[in-house]
Structure formats: structure tokens, C-alpha cells
Amino acid sequence: MNSPATTAAPTAAAQPATPPAPGKITVATTWLDGCSGCHMSFLDMDERLVDLADRIHIVYSPLVDAKDLPEQVDLGILEGSVSNEEDLHKVKAFRKHCKLLVSLGDCAVNGNVPAMRNPFKLDAVIERAYRENVDHNPQIPTEGVPRLLKTVLPLHAVVPVDVFIPGCPPCADAIFYVLSELIAGRTPDPITVTRFGA
Amino acid sequence: MPLPAPSASVRVVTFKIDGQDLSAREDESILEVCREHKIPIPSLCWMEGLSVIGACRLCVVEVAGVPRLLAACTTRVAEGMEVSTDTEKLRRYRRTLVEMLFAERNHVCSVCVSNGHCELQWLAQTCGVDHVRMPYRNAGYALDSSHEMFRVDHNRCVLCTRCVRVCDEIEGAHTWDVMGRGSDCKVITDLAQPWGDSTTCTSCGKCVQVCPTGALTKQGTSAGEMVKDQHFLPILARRRHIR
Ligand code: SF4
Ligand code: SF4
Numbered sequence: 001m002n003s004p005a006t007t008a009a010p011t012a013a014a015q016p017a018t019p020p021a022p023g024k025i026t027v028a029t030t031w032l033d034g035c036s037g038c039h040m041s042f043l044d045m046d047e048r049l050v051d052l053a054d055r056i057h058i059v060y061s062p063l064v065d066a067k068d069l070p071e072q073v074d075l076g077i078l079e080g081s082v083s084n085e086e087d088l089h090k091v092k093a094f095r096k097h098c099k100l101l102v103s104l105g106d107c108a109v110n111g112n113v114p115a116m117r118n119p120f121k122l123d124a125v126i127e128r129a130y131r132e133n134v135d136h137n138p139q140i141p142t143e144g145v146p147r148l149l150k151t152v153l154p155l156h157a158v159v160p161v162d163v164f165i166p167g168c169p170p171c172a173d174a175i176f177y178v179l180s181e182l183i184a185g186r187t188p189d190p191i192t193v194t195r196f197g198a
Numbered sequence: 199m200p201l202p203a204p205s206a207s208v209r210v211v212t213f214k215i216d217g218q219d220l221s222a223r224e225d226e227s228i229l230e231v232c233r234e235h236k237i238p239i240p241s242l243c244w245m246e247g248l249s250v251i252g253a254c255r256l257c258v259v260e261v262a263g264v265p266r267l268l269a270a271c272t273t274r275v276a277e278g279m280e281v282s283t284d285t286e287k288l289r290r291y292r293r294t295l296v297e298m299l300f301a302e303r304n305h306v307c308s309v310c311v312s313n314g315h316c317e318l319q320w321l322a323q324t325c326g327v328d329h330v331r332m333p334y335r336n337a338g339y340a341l342d343s344s345h346e347m348f349r350v351d352h353n354r355c356v357l358c359t360r361c362v363r364v365c366d367e368i369e370g371a372h373t374w375d376v377m378g379r380g381s382d383c384k385v386i387t388d389l390a391q392p393w394g395d396s397t398t399c400t401s402c403g404k405c406v407q408v409c410p411t412g413a414l415t416k417q418g419t420s421a422g423e424m425v426k427d428q429h430f431l432p433i434l435a436r437r438r439h440i441r
Contacts, residue, residue, distance in 0.1 A: 106308055109329050116306055119338030151336065156329055164328040168308030191328040196300075196319055197307025 025183055028060040028073040028098060032087040033114040033152065034080025037169040038105035039063065042077075044172035052176075055183050073098045075182060081107040081114045082153040086146035095159035100182070103155045104175070106168040106196060115152040122150050165190045167198040174198075213279035222275050229257050229270035232283060239283050240292055240321050242410060243358040244271040245428075247435030249367060254358060256292055256321065259283050267291065289325070296321050297330045302381070303339060304353040305411075311424040312412030318356060337381065344394030347417055348406050352384050355413035361385060361405035368434055373399040404430075 031039060039062060045052065059073060060066045076098025082091055095101055106112035117125045126148070131138040155161050165178055174194040181188035212221045215228070215237055222231045227250070232239050242254040252272035259270045262280035267288070270281075282288070299318060307313050321327075339352035362374040362385060373396050377386045387393040406414045407426050415424045 103329070110300070111334065112306060112308055115334070115336075116304070118334070118336035119304065154329065156331075157333065161329075166328055189326075191323055191326050195307075195323040196305070196327075197310065197313040 024055060024057040025074045026059045026070070026072075027056045027075045027077065028069055028094065029058070029077040029079070029104075030060070030062060030090055030094070032078060032080030032090060032108070032155075033083035034105060034107040036062070036079070038079035038108075041105075041167075041169040041172050042175055045176050046172070048172075048176055052179065056179070069093055069097055071097060075100050075102065077102045077104050078108055078155055079104045081111045082149065082155060082158050083114050084146040084148045088149070088158065091155055091158050100162045101155075101159065102163045102165065102178070103161045104165050105170055106166055108155045109164050109166045110196060111152050111154050112168060115154075118151055122148060163188060163190065165194060166196045167194040168196075170194045170198065211275055211277040211279075213275050213277065213281065215281045216283055224274065224276065226275055227271055228259060228268075228273050228275055228281055231275055232270060237283055238324075239270055240324060241271060242317065242321065242356060243360065245360055245363075245408060245431065247368070247431040248360060248363040248408075251359060251363075254295070254356075256295055258288060258291055260285055260288060293325045293327055296325045296327050297332060299356050300327070300330045301332045301334050303355065304334075304336070309421050310354065310412040311415045311419045311421060312354070312426075313422040315422070315425045316412060317410035335381070339384070342387075342393050343417070344392035345396075345399070345401075345417075346394065347401055348393065348403065349415050349417055350385070350387075350393060351413055351415070353413075354411045355385060356411055357383055357385070358410060359385070360408040360410065361414055364404045364408045364431070368431070368438070369400060369402050369404050371398050371400050371402075374405060407431075 029039065029042070043049070043063070058064050060069045076094040078091060078094055078101065080087070082088055103109050107114055111118070126140055130140045163178060163182070165174060167174060170190075171194065174190060177193050178188045178190050209224045210221055211224045212219065214220070215232065215235070218235070220231060220235060229239060229241060229244060239257045239259065241257040243251055244257060250271050252269040255269055257270040258267040260282040261268055261273070270283070296318070300322065305318070307316070307319055310316070313319070341349065341351045341353070343349045357376070359376060362376060365374045366372040373387050374385055376383060377390055378384055388396045388398060393399065406416060407428055408431065409426070412424060
């Protein structure tokens with residue numbers, strides 16, 4: 001596997017193309033086992049993104065071009081649950097390189113839909129997905145895909161998490177509130193503006 | 199509709215809740231008084247019109263001079279009593295209790311029929327549960343769709359027994375009961391037979407309406423569509439009381 005986050009070891013090339021402007025908070029984001037809906041909700045901040053761009057610098061994310069996680073990032077934002085070995089690498093890399101880690105959305109916070117397979121045995125789940133429900137040439141993929149974990153986990157079951165933003169997806173207002181508080185140096189209390197399933 | 203007048207022998211007592219001087223009849227519980235005076239205390243198994251069982255422990259309060267926490271629903275007010283409903287300790291206990299309910303069975307709010315209309319969800323928010331600190335049990339529970347109008351999903355059940363009590367005490371059918379212990383504990387219809395085969399169920403739907411979560415629902419509801427109506431309960435309970 002040569003995914004971006006697994007090669008998080010810092011190299012000269014790993015630095016973002018443009019060094020972050022002084023005074024700006026550096027932010028890294030990525031998705032694990034999620035639907036990218038939380039990132040879409042991030043984009044839903046619409047014109048507020050213009051103001052945010054003056055205050056944060058996104059150094060690594062599916063939303064920008066940088067391919068490697070920098071050595072030191074102020075704020076890491078992760079969407080999705082930890083469902084396979086690649087997710088596990090990414091979450092550990094984010095914890096190592098980010099000062100503050102945000103668990104964004106229900107999948108990251110409580111496993112949500114990806115974790116619905118947990119009551120079943122992994123073999124049975126794979127059998128069902130790749131054989132039972134397939135009409136044409138059923139086969140179980142083994143190459144070029146990360147191995148699934150036996151149990152889908154929320155982020156905080158793997159690494160310590162600093163801020164939790166539940167919601168599926170958390171609305172743009174909730175994300176904006178949390179970012180604004182963090183930028184202002186305050187501790188946000190996201191449960192006042194969002195909840196499981198919101 | 200007012201409650202029947204208390205008999206002459208019921209005394210009125212004075213006491214303090216969160217520093218506020220209050221008075222009430224001595225046969226009232228701390229929880230009833232708090233509800234009357236809009237003092238917020240979370241609760242789950244308690245429901246106006248049903249018998250009181252003190253099972254969920256979410257309404258625990260501190261009473262001066264009593265070393266342990268007391269359930270507000272099962273504790274009567276008394277002369278000179280000093281009650282605290284919102285201390286750091288109580289908040290810690292309540293939050294942990296709600297988290298344990300989420301960890302025990304399988305709650306996937308985003309795709310649940312009760313999303314947005316669920317008492318457990320609301321409790322999580324008011325108790326500050328932004329994540330569950332204990333590991334999820336991940337044990338799968340059954341779902342019974344055999345009834346032509348209703349469905350029970352044990353993955354969402356919190357064992358509050360509101361369904362059991364409303365069916366027995368208000369409808370008089372006693373279709374519901376509880377079976378098993380610990381994590382095997384579950385609500386059952388008749389003698390653990392499929393709900394659709396029940397010979398006692400009158401299909402009145404009261405259990406569905408009082409269920410605080412997405413465990414009991416109407417057939418044909420999809421995510422977020424199950425809105426419950428519990429207004430009938432105090433009215434029915436009072437009528438029965440008067441008769
Ligand atoms: S019953 Fe309530 S808490 Fe449980 S999944 Fe449904 S909405 Fe969420
Ligand atoms: S089915 Fe609903 S009302 Fe009955 S015990 Fe479970 S949560 Fe309570």
C-alpha cells in the first residue's frame with residue numbers, strides 16, 4: 001500500500017508546496033471509512049470558507065493537492081470509522097503529526113453505518129458482499145485492497161481524540177462553530193449544536 | 199383535568215430543591231415536584247400515568263444527609279428535605295448511564311426510524327454525550343416484523359418497560375412482558391411468540407407511542423419518520439383513576 005497517509009514520514013518533498021503563512025492555523029483532513037459527506041458539509045460553509053481561508057491553511061486534504069502529511073500540523077480532522085488496516089495507519093499518522101485531533105461525524109465518533117457489520121462475523125460479511133449477492137464471476141478481492149479489521153471502530157477506540165463532532169453529517173454551522181472556537185483559542189462544546197444522527 | 203382532591207389526611211410539606219423553597223403534598227415524589235416546577239431532571243423509564251419502577255436511574259438526585267444517590271421518581275418529598283438535582287457528580291453518573299445504553303445495543307441514529315424524535319438521542323445531547331467512552335458490545339439482537347401494523351427492533355430497546363406497563367395498566371391486555379437476565383434480557387409478546395401470532399394483542403398501538411426509542415415502530419416507516427404521540431396517556435390514566 002502506498003496511500004498518502006501511510007507515507008507520512010516527513011521528507012523534503014512532504015512539505016506543502018506553499019509554506020503556511022505565519023499566524024495561520026495549519027489544518028489536515030482526510031476520510032477513512034465514510035461517505036465523504038462530512039467533507040461535503042465542510043464545503044457547505046459556502047462564503048464563510050472565504051473568511052476561513054484567511055485564518056487557516058489546509059496543508060493536506062482530499063480538498064487540496066498536497067500528497068503527504070506534513071511533520072507538524074496544528075489541527076487534524078478525520079471523517080469516517082476505522083474499518084481496515086489503511087484506516088488504522090492514517091489515524092495513527094494523524095495523531096502523531098497533529099497537535100489537536102477532531103473526530104468529525106458519526107462514523108468517526110461512533111462507527112455509524114460502517115459499524116453495522118460488527119454483530120456479524122467478518123467472513124460472513126465478505127461472503128455476503130462478494131459471493132452471495134453477486135451474479136457474475138463472484139470473487140473475493142485480495143490484491144491492492146487493505147485488509148478489513150474484524151471490528152469497525154470509532155477513532156477514539158484507537159487513538160486519543162480531542163474534539164468530537166457527532167452528526168451524519170454534522171451541519172456546516174456546527175463545523176463552522178467548532179473551527180471558529182478553535183481558531184479563537186477556546187474549547188468548543190459541539191454537543192450544544194449537534195447530536196448523533198443530526 | 200385535575201387530579202382527584204387529596205384526602206384530608208395528606209399533609210403539605212416544605213423543602214428545598216436546588217436552593218429554591220417549595221411545598222408539595224407529602225405523597226408526591228421529588229420528580230413530580232420537579233416536573234411541576236420546570237426543574238429539569240432527565241428520566242427514561244418514568245412516564246406520567248404509568249406505575250413507577252425506578253429502573254433507569256437517570257433521575258438520581260443528592261439529598262442532604264443521605265450518603266447515597268436517590269432516584270427522584272421513587273423518593274417522596276419530606277419536611278425539611280434539601281435536594282440537589284444538578285451537581286457535578288450527578289452529571290457524571292447520568293452521562294455514564296446514557297453512554298452505557300448506547301454501548302449495550304446497536305443504535306445507528308442516522309438510519310433509525312426515530313432519528314430526530316427519540317428520547318434517548320435527546321438525553322444523550324442534554325447529558326453531554328458527544329461520544330461513548332466504553333467499548334460497544336456489538337451483539338446483534340432480533341427484529342420482529344410479524345405484526346401487520348407494528349414492528350419491534352430489540353437493537354434499539356433500552357428496557358424501560360414502558361410498553362409492558364402501558365399494555366398491562368392502561369390497555370389491560372398484558373401482551374408484553376420481560377424475559378431473560380443481563381444482556382439476554384428482552385421484552386417479549388405473549389410467551390415469547392411472534393408478535394403477529396399474539397392472541398392477546400389488541401393492536402391498539404399504545405406501546406408504540408410510549409416507547410422512547412426506535413424499538414417499537416409502525417410498519418412502513420423509514421429513517422426519521424416515526425414520530426410518537428404520547429398525549430393520550432395522562433388523559434387515559436386520569437379517567438381510569440376517577441372511575
Ligand atoms: S433509538 Fe434513538 S438513540 Fe437509538 S438509534 Fe434510534 S434515534 Fe438513535
Ligand atoms: S420496546 Fe421500547 S418501551 Fe418497550 S422496553 Fe424497549 S425501549 Fe422501552
